[in-house]
Amino acid sequence: xxxxxxxxxxxxxxxxxxxxxxxxxxxxxxxxxxxxxxxxxxxxxxxxxxxxxxxxxxxxxxxxxxxxxxxxxxxxxxxxxxxxxxxxxxxxxxxxxxxxxxxxxxxxxxxxxxxxxxxxxxxxxxxxxxxxxxxxxxxxxxxxxxxxxxxxxxxxxxxxxxxxxxxxxxxxxxxxxxxxxxxxxxxxxxxxxxxxxxxxxxxxxxxxxxxxxxxxxxxxxxxxxxxxxxxxxxxxxxxxxxxxxxxxxxxxxxxxxxxxxxxxxxxxxxxxxxxxxxxxxxxxxxxxxxxxxxxxxxxxxxxxxxxxxxxxxxxxxxxxxxxxxxxxxxxxxxxxxxxxxxxxxxxxxxxxxxxxxxxxxxxxxxxxxxxxxxxxxxxxxxxxxxxxxxxxxxxxxxxxxxxxxxxxxxxxxxxxxxxxxxxxxxx
Ligand code: HAM
Numbered sequence: 248x249x250x251x252x253x254x255x256x257x258x259x260x261x262x263x264x265x266x267x268x269x270x271x272x273x274x275x276x277x278x279x280x281x282x283x284x285x286x287x288x289x290x291x292x293x294x295x296x297x298x299x300x301x302x303x304x305x306x307x308x309x310x311x312x313x314x315x316x317x318x319x320x321x322x323x324x325x326x327x328x329x330x331x332x333x334x335x336x337x338x339x340x341x342x343x344x345x346x347x348x349x350x351x352x353x354x355x356x357x358x359x360x361x362x363x364x365x366x367x368x369x370x371x372x373x374x375x376x377x378x379x380x381x382x383x384x385x386x387x388x389x390x391x392x393x394x395x396x397x398x399x400x401x402x403x404x405x406x407x408x409x410x411x412x413x414x415x416x417x418x419x420x421x422x423x424x425x426x427x428x429x430x431x432x433x434x435x436x437x438x439x440x441x442x443x444x445x446x447x448x449x450x451x452x453x454x455x456x457x458x459x460x461x462x463x464x465x466x467x468x469x470x471x472x473x474x475x476x477x478x479x480x481x482x483x484x485x486x487x488x489x490x491x492x493x494x495x496x497x498x499x500x501x502x503x504x505x506x507x508x509x510x511x512x513x514x515x516x517x518x519x520x521x522x523x524x525x526x527x528x529x530x531x532x533x534x535x536x537x538x539x540x541x542x543x544x545x546x547x548x549x550x551x552x553x554x555x556x557x558x559x560x561x562x563x564x565x566x567x568x569x570x571x572x573x574x575x576x577x578x579x580x581x582x583x584x585x586x587x588x589x590x591x592x593x594x595x596x597x598x599x600x601x602x603x604x605x606x607x608x609x610x611x612x613x614x615x616x617x618x619x620x621x622x623x624x625x626x627x628x629x630x631x632x633x634x635x636x637x638x639x640x641x642x643x644x645x646x647x648x649x650x651x652x653x654x655x656x657x658x659x660x661x662x663x664x665x666x667x668x669x670x671x672x673x674x
Contacts (some may be wrong), residue, residue, distance in 0.1 A: 255357065255365025265582035267368070270566050271350055274370040277393040278348035281385070283372060286347045288329035290354075294319040296328045300521045300551050304433065308355040310365075322354040325563065326371050327521070327545070328552070334375050335554030343376025343557070346385075362537045362568040372542075373561030375549070380492050383525045383544060383560050384499035390529060390540055390562055391505040397569075398578035401507040401532075404539065408496065408527040409515030411543065412489045416479060417466040417513075418455070427454030429520055436516035438467065467514045475513065489524075496525060521545045529564070531572050539572060540564035585635025588673060590617040591627040593643040600642050600662070607666050613673075615640075638673045640665070649673065 252258050259267055278285070294311050311321040323329060326349050334345060349371045357363050372389050374382040387406055394404050414435060415428060423431045434453035438446045451457050466478040472490050476482045482490055493511065500506045517526045524544030530536065542562020550556045573579050588608065592601050601617050608615035616634060618627050624641065631639045632652060641648040641657075647665055649672045650657040658672065665672055 253365070255359035257364065257366070262582070265584060266570065266579065267566065269580060269582055270370075270569065271368070273396055274348070274350055274393060274564075277389060277396055278370075278372065281346075281372075281389040281392060283346045283348040283389070286330070286333065286349050287351065288323070288326060288333055288349075290322055290352065291320050292323055292329060292332075294321045296332060296552075297321055297324060300328075300548060303520075304518050305355070308357055310354045310356050323351065324353055324355045325519075326351040326353070326369070327373070327519075327548070327561070327563070330371070330373055330375075330561075331548045331552050331554070331559070335549055335552055338549075338554055338557075341376075344382065345373075345375040347375070348372050362565075362571055364567050368566040370540075370564045370566075371561060373559065375559045376557050377560075378546070378558035380495045380525070381499060382558070384496055384503065386542065386561050387496075387500060387509065387527060388503045388505055390542075390564060391508045393564070394508075394529070394539075395505075397573060399572070399576060403532055403576050404508065404529055404572070405532050406509045406527050406529050407512035407515045408493070408509060408525065409511075409513045409517075410489050410493060411516070411522045411524055411526055413475065413479070413486060413493075414467075414513065414516055416483075416486045416489075417463055420479060421459035421463050422456045423454055431455050432516055432520075433518065435463070435467070435514075436518050438464075439514050469511075469513055471511065475511075492525060517541060517543055521548045521551075523547055524560070527562070529562075531575075536571060537568050539568045583635055585614075585637060586616050586631075587614040587636070588638040588640050588669075589627070589631030589634060589636035590615055591624060591631065591639050591641045592617075592621070593624055593641040593648070595621065595623070597642050597644065604640065604642060604662075604666060608669055611669065613669055640669075 297309060298306050305324050309321045309324055311319065314320055330347065334341065351369055351371065352366065353369050354366050356365060359365060372386050374386060391406065414432065418428060418431050430453040434450045434455065437449060447460055450460055469475040469478050472494060476490060479486055497506065497509065500509050515526055515528050522543045523546045526543030528538040529540040530538055540562050544560040546558050548559060590601050590604050592598060605615050605617050618630050628639055636652060639650040639652055641650060647660055647662050648657045649660055660672060
């Protein structure tokens with residue numbers, strides 16, 4: 248019987264694993280230098296945690312089951328609800344604002360396609376306990392800090408920034424009542440992904456009056472904040488406050504030196520239902536791929552889960568689209584990890600010396616290996632090359648040869664001297 252990996256999952260063979268580790272290490276490094284500390288939660292949660300406020304789309308993509316005790320469980324499709332649950336449980340003990348990051352393994356029963364899998368990793372950055380736009384700016388800065396660290400410039404990626412409250416205001420103006428708001432927002436979120444006709448059909452089905460679609464599109468396509476104000480027919484006090492927040496945000500991002508990565512774009516609505524404020528998604532500049540990251544403010548989620556009213560904001564960045572983007576831009580680093588050295592039995596009867604040398608090298612922190620097969624020097628050298636070793640250490644009864652495998656250069660050294668300080672011979 249032959250088995251295949253489950254649809255939408257990946258096998259991490261060593262070269263793939265090296266890439267996964269590179270992403271995780273970079274995410275971790277950037278998080279720490281931006282002042283975030285790491286947390287994690289369980290892969291399994293009660294189903295309700297995700298059906299309450301993540302929205303219909305994610306609810307329809309849950310891997311869920313009933314356990315033997317009759318409990319309805321789900322494999323986490325995102326970590327934000329877990330974060331809200333965990334913070335609520337210790338809300339009085341945690342000094343705020345809380346700056347946490349996580350690298351969860353997530354599961355969504357999506358139709359697998361380019362950049363969309365059923366099992367993937369996501370970097371999450373969240374600040375809880377701050378209502379200030381500065382917190383949104385910090386999260387966006389951290390996302391850009393990571394992309395820049397990975398070699399992506401403002402010519403490669405763009406952060407598109409929108410506003411949930413302004414979008415809600417535009418929908419109210421269009422005659423959408425509050426009971427239809429969630430479905431109307433979900434329809435608007437889909438607009439950049441479908442044809443104008445398909446959008447119109449979807450929008451009307453979601454409760455948006457057909458005769459207000461042009462006006463809504465004008466609002467979403469506004470290129471600057473005065474055009475936004477104009478498309479809202481002159482903003483009321485609440486909308487003016489939201490516009491001021493966007494203005495502050497752009498100013499902060501400019502101050503932090505990443506303004507060139509950011510663009511106002513009110514077509515960004517976000518697919519998840521819990522967002523309440525500034526929202527954003529990161530895309531490749533050419534717009535060929537799905538979003539690399541998405542996030543925003545979700546000030547009601549903790550309260551909805553039985554906690555206090557606290558401001559919260561953050562984003563998630565997925566590994567799948569990021570990997571495609573880095574490959575397309577030629578920014579995948581060379582991750583072919585090799586050994587420092589490969590120890591070779593040059594006489595065919597020096598296994599005890601080989602083991603002694605390998606043992607001493609490894610104990611001293613040098614990555615060393617040897618051939619378990621008794622074979623001639625040529626074959627052992629071949630194996631050293633195949634294993635990407637930088638040096639071959641060829642042991643003979645009368646001394647050793649240290650061979651640089653990149654240049655072919657070889658130096659003779661007495662064995663005792665070499666083992667005393669091997670790094671002096673492997674620069
Ligand atoms: P999301 O937009 O659902 O947000 O996901 C964020 C990113 O995760 C996406 O932009 C994409 O790169 C990646 N992603 C999502 N689904 C898949 C999939 N099926 N396969 C591969 N990658 C995927 C959230 O998850 C929010 N919880 C983010 C957040 C954190 N908001 C506030 N804090």
